[in-house]
Every structure is written in structure tokens, then in C-alpha cells.
Amino acid sequence: MTTTLGTASAAPGEMDTGRLEVGETRDGSPFGLPVAVINGGRSGKTLYMQAASDGDELNGVGVIQRVVPQLDPTEIAGTILIVGIVNYHAFQVAQHRNPIDDTKMNRAYPGNENGTSSERIAAATYDAASRADLILDLHQGSTSRMIDEVRVRCGKRHRLHDDCLELAKVFGCGYILDQKGPDGQLARTAPDEGIPTVDPELGGAVGWDETSIEKGVEGVFNVLTHYGFLDGDVSLESQTRARGFEQYGAPGGGLVSFSKDLGDHVRSGETLFELTTPFGETKTEVTADSTGILWRTRRLPQVASGEYVCSVATDIDTY
Known part of the structure; x- marks a missing residue:
């Protein structure tokens, strides 16, 4: 047909x-x-x-x-x-x-x-x-x-x-x-x-x-x-398989530098990213609240206070 x-x-x-x-x-x-x-x-x-x-x-x-x-x-x-x-x-x-x-x-x-x-x-x-x-x-x-x-x-x-x-x-x-x-x-x-x-x-x-x-x-x-x-x-x-996520925002303005690559496992307390000035001066480090996988990150490095930075998958299993 x-x-x-x-x-x-x-x-x-x-x-x-x-x-x-x-x-x-x-x-x-x-x-x-x-x-x-x-x-x-x-x-x-x-x-x-x-x-x-x-x-x-x-x-x-x-x-x-x-x-x-x-x-x-x-x-x-x-x-x-x-x-x-x-x-x-x-x-x-x-x-x-x-x-x-x-x-x-x-x-x-x-x-x-x-x-x-x-x-x-x-x-x-x-x-x-x-x-x-x-x-x-x-x-x-x-x-x-x-x-x-x-x-x-x-x-x-x-x-x-x-x-x-x-x-x-x-x-x-x-x-x-x-x-x-x-x-x-x-x-x-x-x-x-x-x-x-x-x-x-x-x-x-x-x-x-x-x-x-x-x-x-x-x-x-x-x-x-x-x-x-x-x-x-x-x-x-x-x-x-991931069924839950934690999202992280920027605590201030500056440039984001990630400590992990997409797909990497992260442990609670490990550094996810640091925030620097345009001159490379570290302003702060942001650590993971929970153990999981770095699943998603922002595309561009510049952020303002509270702007989305990344997501960590936390409710994980194998299917």
C-alpha cells in the first residue's frame, strides 16, 4: 500500500x-x-x-x-x-x-x-x-x-x-x-x-x-x-539512569572554571567549580552537596550572581 x-x-x-x-x-x-x-x-x-x-x-x-x-x-x-x-x-x-x-x-x-x-x-x-x-x-x-x-x-x-x-x-x-x-x-x-x-x-x-x-x-x-x-x-x-538532580548557581559574578568534566562522578564535598575574576583571582569555590554525576553545565563561562552553572545527577541507578 x-x-x-x-x-x-x-x-x-x-x-x-x-x-x-x-x-x-x-x-x-x-x-x-x-x-x-x-x-x-x-x-x-x-x-x-x-x-x-x-x-x-x-x-x-x-x-x-x-x-x-x-x-x-x-x-x-x-x-x-x-x-x-x-x-x-x-x-x-x-x-x-x-x-x-x-x-x-x-x-x-x-x-x-x-x-x-x-x-x-x-x-x-x-x-x-x-x-x-x-x-x-x-x-x-x-x-x-x-x-x-x-x-x-x-x-x-x-x-x-x-x-x-x-x-x-x-x-x-x-x-x-x-x-x-x-x-x-x-x-x-x-x-x-x-x-x-x-x-x-x-x-x-x-x-x-x-x-x-x-x-x-x-x-x-x-x-x-x-x-x-x-x-x-x-x-x-x-x-x-538518573531520576533526580541538584542544580548549582553562581554565588557571585565572574568567570566559571570547572574542576570536573561532563560524565565524571563527583563526591559530596568535592569542588565542582571555582569562580574567578577576569584576572584569574579566585573568588570562591563551590562544592557538591551530594554524590553524583556531572550531567549538565552552562555553555559560556561568564556569570552573574545566582545565574545557573551546572546540574549533578543524584538519584542514579543502572538499567
Whole structure:
């Protein structure tokens, strides 16, 4: 059976690309999101993938750019639906939020087809995602430096929590953040429709990181293999799971110098960072309140009093 998404249409064993029209720009010109349909030669599940719902999070775009050319539709069982760039307006200007309505797109799901710009885009992409059995919403920590992680956002009491956790383990970044997310996130909303969904956060800070992109490519192929889209087996490796965090702010203004690297274990009382003047004079040292893992840090060194500096994961186990 032929499968369509926007103007992309593919018969079994074929692939096609096109556009999913979602509105008009300020001069009245129609615009659409880049989409792809990979219709396998054999029947199977449907996977939906999207990237750049935050317009400056480019690593997910890099993953899709590298995954799609490696896929042979005749060797695939099932269907893969892809929206390559979700936040069209933000992507054009390399910004995080949609500049048309100053909205963070990943707070707008399930959307509203008659709503704001972001709500209309969310509604169109959610309609596509709702056709799937599994969802990968590719992100990165564009406002901070962070480890490669996969986020499970439905909450531990959700009926699909174990399914989402399995999907995160299969993706296999090495780290899982298992914490209920804010309203409007795709990874929070789609499980309510019975679709296991995760949010891989492929590294952090604005840019195009080759290591994180390659990790994302490997994760996508892990999912395709484990869930039967491709033949083969995946050896599942234990993941470090975090369910709680302590955040640290700057006690004063100056320049931050970290004593630990991302992913390092820290002990209670160990120095996390020091604050210096522009001349390298130490103003103060900040130590860890609890034992954990340095999970996330600010992107730029300069801080004002009370400004966010870093996060340490404290509720940790192995899954």
C-alpha cells in the first residue's frame, strides 16, 4: 500500500521526499516542512522521527541526513516517517524558539490546527507522529553543555513507562534521564495515545557535533534493528539512569572554571567549580552537596550572581 506524508508518496519498497505544508510566511508564500517516507518492502511497524523542533538544535538534523541515505526500502519491514526540520521559522534564523510567536515548539503538543504558528506546526507533525508505533524526537541541549542522553518524559506511573524506558535503552546513548517532562512535550504527550516515545538529547550547546551525531546514527539503527525494521540483533548494554538532580548557581559574578568534566562522578564535598575574576583571582569555590554525576553545565563561562552553572545527577541507578 502506498504511504504518503505531505507531498511525499512511496509504494512498498520505495522512498520519497517532499513537503508537509503547514501555513504561510509573512509575505503570504506557502511554506512546508521537509519530509520523507520510507515504505518497506515487507509489512511491519511504523517509526516516526523528527528533528529541530528547537530551531538551533542541529545534531538531530545531522542524524537524519546520515541515516536516510543508508536505508534501502527493499530491505526494510514496515514504514519510516520523517520530518527533517520541525521548527521552520526558528531554523531559518538559527534560533531556539519560533520567532513568529516566541514559542518553544516542544511545549506546544498536541497543537491546534487553527492556533498560533507553533500550534499549527505541532498539530501537523503530531498528526503524522500519531500514525506510528514508535517515536524518536531528536534534540540536543542547545542552551547548555550536556552528556549524550535519552529522555523518558512520561513519568514513572504512566502505563507506557516501561515501554518508553525500553526504547531509551535500545537507543543506547549510555545515559537515560527518567523524569516526567513539562506539558506540551511530544515525549510527554504521545505516550497518552499509546505510542512509546523518547527524546534523545544528543550532546549540548549550539553547533554541529560529529561525536553526538554519530552516536545518534548508531541509536537510530539500534532501534530499527531491535524493533524488526531491519534484520539482525542488537546487544543491549546497561545504561546509567538518573531520576533526580541538584542544580548549582553562581554565588557571585565572574568567570566559571570547572574542576570536573561532563560524565565524571563527583563526591559530596568535592569542588565542582571555582569562580574567578577576569584576572584569574579566585573568588570562591563551590562544592557538591551530594554524590553524583556531572550531567549538565552552562555553555559560556561568564556569570552573574545566582545565574545557573551546572546540574549533578543524584538519584542514579543502572538499567
